[in-house]
Amino acid sequence: MATLEQCMTALEGFVGDLAARPALSGLDRTVSCRLTDLEQVVQGRLVNGTAQGMEAVPAGPSVPRADIRIITTSDDLLAVTSGELSFGSAWASGRVKLEAGLRDMLRLRALL
Template sequence: MTALDGILGDLAAKPAARDLDRSLSCRLTDLGQTVRGRLARGVVQDLRAEPDGSSQDQADIRFTMASDDLVALTEGRLSLGPAWASGRVKLEAGFRDLLRLRTLL
């Protein structure tokens, strides 16, 4: 949770994210868990972990990655943009959100 809060917090702190109000999820494939929360007013709020499949993922912005990649992102050994481009991190969102997120990556 700390690693995910750090990564999402970095994104949320950027000026382009200040006007966003979106639900978020991050599925950690190797742990069988999905972390859900909300990005609003430049802050990530209400992060909570749930087992995979406990509810249908309807988040506006959805990340999927292995926990090792999440830790590598947090420690600065992996950058989000290249990780996304190489397929290590999957990002799903609506077209407008993807355009805005592109400026954050």
């Protein structure tokens, strides 16, 4: 199991890379990643090609629902962000779940 600090670093890079994609330029959305094995949620914003305000909070019903939500384990997050595991195959096998509105899903299809 990866540490929360490793996950924060990996997720900041992943969200930053995601925000920098041309298809997502001008996007202003909240984003979260629920790490099921650590019982933590990392949340922040995608704003104009950058990731901002990424912070970890304990998972629970009081965590606000983000516009774009990723659900995975810490090890799968590190595997996806390091390139050991492709996002598309992780999503297809259920190791990573991606939830968002239809418009955001259409913009995020480049990940798959």
